[in-house]
Amino acid sequence: xxxxxxRKRVIVRLGGVCNRCGxxxxxxxxxxxxxxxxxxxxxxxxxxxxxxxVLENPIFYQLLCTPCHKE
Numbered sequence: 001x002x003x004x005x006x007r008k009r010v011i012v013r014l015g016g017v018c019n020r021c022g023x024x025x026x027x028x029x030x031x032x033x034x035x036x037x038x039x040x041x042x043x044x045x046x047x048x049x050x051x052x053x054v055l056e057n058p059i060f061y062q063l064l065c066t067p068c069h070k071e
Contacts, residue, residue: 003048006055011026014061018065019064020068023065023068028065030063032063
């Protein structure tokens with residue numbers, strides 16, 4: 001599976017919309033860690049491994065569009 005296919009699966013698994021504003025433009029959607037522990041996870045896992053983890057246990061993650069993620 002390619003990274004692009006994995007990203008698409010993650011977006012679908014998380015509902016395909018920004019959790020704050022409802023944006024559905026997939027190119028603007030970003031993965032957000034609900035517990036604000038993304039820095040720690042990115043230190044120990046690759047982006048690929050994080051996306052696989054999201055597919056297995058999505059409860060700790062959400063989608064935010066780029067503007068909402070910057071807030």
